[in-house]
Amino acid sequence: MVTVYSNGPFTTRPEIRGTFGCAAATHWLAAATAMRILERGGNAFDAAVAAGFALQVVEPHLNGPAGEVPILFYDARSGKAEGICGQGVTPAAATPERFRELGLDMVPGTGHLAACVPGAFSAWLLLLRDHGTLRLRDVLEPAIAFAGGGFPLTLRVARTIESMRGLFESEWTDSAAVYFPHGRAPEAGALFRNPALAATYRRIVDESEGGSREAELGKAERLWYEGFVAEAIDRASRLAVLDSSGRRHAGLLTADDLARWRASYDAPxxxxxxxxxxxxxxxxxxxxxxxxxxxxxxxxxxxxxxxxxxxxxxxxxxxxxxxxxxxxxxxxxxxxxxxxxxxxxxxxxxxxxxxxxxxxxxxxxxxxGREPAAxxxxxxxxxxxxxAGEPTFQAALGEPTFQAGGIAEAALAAHVERREGDTCHICVTDRHGNMVAATPSGGWLQASPVIPELGFGLSTRTQMFWLTPGLPSSLAPGKRPRTxxxxxxxxxxxxxxxxxxxxxxxxxxxxxxxxxxxxxxxxxxxxxxxxxxxxxxxxxxxxxxxxxxxxxxxxxxxxxxxxxxxxxxxxxxxxxxxxxxxxxxxxxxxxxxxxxxxxxxxxxxxxxxxxxxxxx
The missing domain is CATH 3.60.20.40 (Gamma-glutamyltranspeptidase, small (S) subunit)
Incomplete structure (x- = not known):
């Protein structure tokens, strides 16, 4: 029996209904991007991919190009529901012993040590290649326009950027160059641009064009995982940066780690x-x-x-x-x-x-009958x-307030306190009977320094692992974090x-x-x-x-x-x-x-x- 209670029908907005296509996202520009793609003849998969790339630009405190994304979808042509794993794995050098050699008993939540292989780019391209209809330029064009031409910042993004001032100006100066243009924090509602990110995606589009649609997407993926993007990530990862342990560490992620990994289908x-x-x-x-x-x-x-x-x-x-x-x-x-x-x-x-x-x-x-590990x-x-949300560490004045195993996780040179980060979501359905639900995250602006030639920082999803042995989510090389x-x-x-x-x-x-x-x-x-x-x-x-x-x-x-x-x-x-x-x-x-x-x-x-x- 279904009962609708008297206080159930109240809503702040109407439920959107139609017959052509519908989308919902954690930012209006992403939802509008999905609808734009549907209107120009794309299907739900094209729309979700375009919206996913747009979210990387307009919600940089919640996800980024080097982040990750799990995707579930139903393809009306095949009549099948499938999943895509867009969660990259840990570097080959990421072992509990390596972290203990550094005097750590927990993976820092920020910086380069916690970086995984970026998973979102390959996942979105896999969805586009096998289930979409449009070219790469079509789905990246909105993100490039937002990054290059600008978009109005929401209050939450502006506040996040301002909260990072101390760390960016004293340590992560490449991030300051992007997020504090002309030395000033952007205000809520002001137009914000990320020219380096626009240039990265524009270069991928330009250098991958030519030949079939499948060949084009293959070239783009290689540019990311074996070309100039992987090379820039490798160089950046070798730099020692201040992280949430309160000390400076270089990362473990290499170009070889990126070259060995691609997104894959994952049965739901x-x-x-x-x-x-x-x-x-x-x-x-x-x-x-x-x-x-x-x-x-x-x-x-x-x-x-x-x-x-x-x-x-x-x-x-x-x-x-x-x-x-x-x-x-x-x-x-x-x-x-x-x-x-x-x-x-x-x-x-x-x-x-x-x-x-x-x-x-x-x-x-x-x-x-299996007993759980302690x-x-x-x-x-x-x-x-x-x-509640996904904890990251944002710059703020004040003394360190958290200790973990002798490591001042919130120290960051006495400029950092624990704040809540978070994630994004996009879902789309179309008149053909397709449906997509995806939850992008990682690569937060407050989690890792910007790589100047790319315009974005790395994901820090390795922080999900335990250094304690014998657990399902104990750290090991080439392993996916339990996200x-x-x-x-x-x-x-x-x-x-x-x-x-x-x-x-x-x-x-x-x-x-x-x-x-x-x-x-x-x-x-x-x-x-x-x-x-x-x-x-x-x-x-x-x-x-x-x-x-x-x-x-x-x-x-x-x-x-x-x-x-x-x-x-x-x-x-x-x-x-x-x-x-x-x-x-x-x-x-x-x-x-x-x-x-x-x-x-x-x-x-x-x-x-x-x-x-x-x-x-």
């Missing part, structure tokens, strides 16, 4: 739930935990519960703690026991641990932060029904789960489910430094009623009330059938006033 993992099939990326992401979580929830009458009530929030949170504990104990690039983790008997066993009270324990299970548990002091990036694709009757995702680090699956449950069980529309009050727990081992564990923590938006918040407190949750519109940045597209014809849908998060959905 799936689970049937409440009349749909939910697809996630593999164990190199946190995606399989989402599927286990759905299995845990199958045993509860969610459709009978108020989706804004304490019982709903409690059950979602407590089952989530179990799924995310198994994420921490079992998921990684290697021998993850996915079949055992998703086995109905194992899930039923785990479901029985849920009670009416909030658990304070970290409780990974033993799938298939994971360092660092219990945090104090409440969870009201906001938090996790788009979702949902099929109904074998056809694309929903594509969605959100920034947010460890919170991505949590905000996505509440969204999906409210759509499937309570009849919420896409915009209604995005706008509904969000919540999450930090009762997990944080994927980023300092890897805190916050038992019983529960952060809720202030729009939950006082009665619900009080009831959650009585259940034993350590409740933090965040601002009314502060949690989650979901974007979504959908398809449904009305009178035998497809209706396309899209919606985007109003929080932060920059995510937008478009369509016609």
């Amino acid at each position: 993992v799936s689970r049937d739930y409440n009349g749909v099939t939910v697809l996630k990326c593999g164990a190199w992401t946190q995606g399989p935990a989402f599927l286990q979580w759905l299995g845990l929830l199958e045993g509860f009458p969610l459709g009978d519960l108020d989706p804004l009530g304490d019982e709903f929030v409690h059950l979602v949170t407590e089952t989530g703690k179990l799924a995310l504990a198994d994420r921490d104990a079992w998921l990684g690039d290697g021998d993850a026991p996915l079949d055992a983790l998703l086995d109905p008997a194992y899930i039923a066993q785990r479901r029985a641990l849920v009670t009416a009270a909030s658990s304070a324990e970290f409780r990974p299970g033993a799938p298939g 994971i360092p548990l660092r219990e945090a002091v104090g409440k969870a932060p009201a906001g 938090t990036l996790t788009p979702t694709l949902v099929l109904r009757d074998g056809l694309p029904y929903l594509g969605f995702g959100t920034p947010g680090g460890d919170q991505q699956e949590q905000w996505s789960m509440a969204f999906l449950l409210r759509v499937l069980h309570h009849g919420y529309g896409l915009q209604q489910a995005i706008d509904a009050p969000a919540f999450h727990t930090s009762h997990l081992i944080a994927s980023f430094w300092p890897r805190d564990f916050k038992p019983r923590s529960l952060t809720v938006e202030g729009r939950f009623s006082p009665e619900v918040i009080a009831a959650l407190d009585r259940r034993g949750h350590d409740v933090t009330v965040a601002g009314d519109w502060t949690l989650g940045r979901l974007c979504a597209v959908g398809r449904e059938t009305a009178e035998g014809a497809p209706i396309l849908r899209s919606a985007a998060n109003p929080r932060g006033m920059q995510d937008y959905a478009v369509g016609r």
